[in-house]
Amino acid sequence: MKQITRRQCLRTLGLGAVAAMSPAIIRAQSLQPRVVVVGGGFAGATTAKYLRHWSSGVDVTLVEANSTYYSPILSNLVLNGQRSLSQLAFSYSTLQQSYGINVVQQTVAGVDPLTQRLQLGDGSQLSYDRLVLAPGIRFRSVPGLDSSRILHAWKSGDQVVQLQQQLAAMPAGGHFVLAIPPKPYRCPPGPYERACVVADYLQRNKPGSRVTVLDANPSIVAERETFSVAFEQTYAGIVDYLPNAELLSVDSDQKIAYTSLGSFTADVLNVIPTQEAGSLIHETGLANDPTGRWASVNPLSYEATATQNIHVVGDSQGTGQPKAGHIGNAEAKVCADAILRLLNGMSPYGTPLTNSACYSPISANTASWLTIVYRYDATTGTMQPVPGSLGQSTTPTTRNYTRMFQWAENLFADTFS
Ligand SMILES: Cc1cc2nc3c(=O)[nH]c(=O)nc-3n(C[C@H](O)[C@H](O)[C@H](O)COP(=O)(O)OP(=O)(O)OC[C@H]3O[C@@H](n4cnc5c(N)ncnc54)[C@H](O)[C@@H]3O)c2cc1C
Structure with missing residues (x-):
């Protein structure tokens, strides 16, 4: 009964009608379906943004542990002084102010899939109709490794500077x-x-x-x-x-x-160190791929196979697609589109495409690049590389180095602006 009312609400409001209303008024309507996104990296921030970009008839809350996101992309350039950490820093203010996303700076301590509630670090709770988890990665322990001195510098931020x-x-x-x-x-x-x-x-x-x-x-x-x-x-x-x-x-x-x-x-x-899905995925019982490291999901919606109404995007998902920010941004759009369709009683789009792109600095003024496209294969229910789509540079060049920054700026803007 509750769900039908919310679907009706989405249909009744319609995209055009809702777009004219201010986000503050829309958030005040308790009948709106509530989507909570955990993790404000490339995957989570993009999901939150595009949910609101494509429909103002949904209440979106982004829960992120930190007030500032430091991009791991380009972070190797901090090591040779080509970039400062502040050039890789992003806030969530545009998502909040321009897209009407409720941004909550908290660590999520736990998820109860039965009551559809999140436990936050300050003791408060958040309820959801659909939950998107994008907590990135965590590291497996290495005997003898003191991570305060022997650094990974693989999540950007302080460790890269150290x-x-x-x-x-x-x-x-x-x-x-x-x-x-x-x-x-x-x-x-x-x-x-x-x-x-x-x-x-x-x-x-x-x-x-x-x-x-x-x-x-x-x-x-x-x-x-x-x-x-x-x-x-x-x-x-x-x-x-x-x-x-x-x-x-x-x-x-x-x-x-x-x-x-x-x-x-x-x-x-x-x-x-060896990597696996972020802690929240394991604590919620979603790390159910054959290796026990990543969350199995339906690639049409990124809904977890372990439980309903929870989606997993970005590095934590276990579709076999690369663990990278560019493709995490693409997965996020597939996921946001699927959630809006599901909330409207429709099926997810049936043949999604995603693509990955990585630029690699090879020196202080040259770079290489690598790209590949994935398409949903209905026979296997998996994302598969599109034949012939793998592209890579033949040699590192200064032109690639310049284009690397243009590509990254586009990705940063598409995610955070
Ligand atoms: C050196 C380097 C170079 C790279 N270059 C490229 C490249 O060229 N192209 C490319 O596509 N990718 C590149 N990547 C990979 C890319 O950075 C990652 O794949 C991407 O950041 C993953 O995005 P994500 O959103 O899944 O996770 P993250 O970016 O790690 O974001 C996860 C967020 O979740 C938050 N979080 C986690 N748990 C909780 C919790 N319990 N409560 C609240 N918040 C939580 C974290 O604080 C974090 O902000 C590079 C990575 C590195 C290290």
Whole structure:
């Protein structure tokens, strides 16, 4: 009964009629369906924005732990001084003021799918008709790793600045050791990009320094040709790339990485641990993909297979699509569209497309790029790469470097403005 009334409400208001009303008046109407989005990164912020962009007949609340979001995209450029952290900072004020989204700065402590309520860190509760979870990733523990000293710098923010400070304090002739986790992890080319950016910085600022890349994977995960050339030619004598180097433990005092290939002592040790969906996904019982690391979802709506009315987008979802911000933004639009259709008693759109794009700085003025398109395959119920859609640069160029910033600015604006 309650649901029918809300559907009727959406239909009655209609997009055109509602658009003329102020968000404040609309929020005051208690009959509006209530969608709560948790996590204000590329996936969550985009979902919240497009729910309101496409329909003012829905009450949208975005719950985010922090007041400022620091983009992991371009964050490797903080390490070589090409970007400051403040250039990667975004607030939620435009989403609040221009789109009428209720922004709540709180950590979500728990979700009760039965009562459809969220428990917030301050003890208050929020009810929802549909919930979207976009909490990103969390790290699996590594024996001996003290994450306050041995940094990952994989979620942007303070850790990136601290890693930059560690590099700046490193002596000439020093040793930077980077441990890459087994896939899937956030941003497939990202760790190799970091090795290049750090090698470039050390070459120019710390003569005689070396970079050892300890890759848990059997080979370079993305843009193999580009990074092979970078390691073997551009940074020959600086970068030593070692595949099949499974990280076993860390001595955080001595900065030693113990791996299946032996031990490596560093001046700066940068460990990117094995990743899985954000804690909230596990605590809510949604990490039900075959690996137990990610949330299985229906790719037509991103509704979790484990429970109704909860959707999961971004790095936490387990569709097999890359864990990246650009495609998280695309998933968010598919999800927002599906939620609005479902609230109107319709089925989700049947053949969604998503696409991924990554730009990788290779030096202080060159970059490479990688892109791929995914399409829903009704036979398997999965998102599959569109044949022939995989594109990548043939060689890193200064033109790509300029375009990298244009691409990123577009993505940032589409998400936060
Ligand atoms: C060096 C680097 C380079 C990259 N380059 C690219 C690139 O070129 N292209 C690309 O597409 N991607 C790139 N990425 C990947 C991209 O940054 C991530 O895939 C993207 O940030 C994931 O978005 P998300 O919204 O799923 O998660 P996040 O961005 O991590 O956002 C999750 C949000 O949820 C909040 N949150 C978590 N739990 C709670 C809770 N319980 N309560 C309230 N809030 C909560 C967090 O505070 C956070 O703000 C790169 C990543 C790195 C590290």
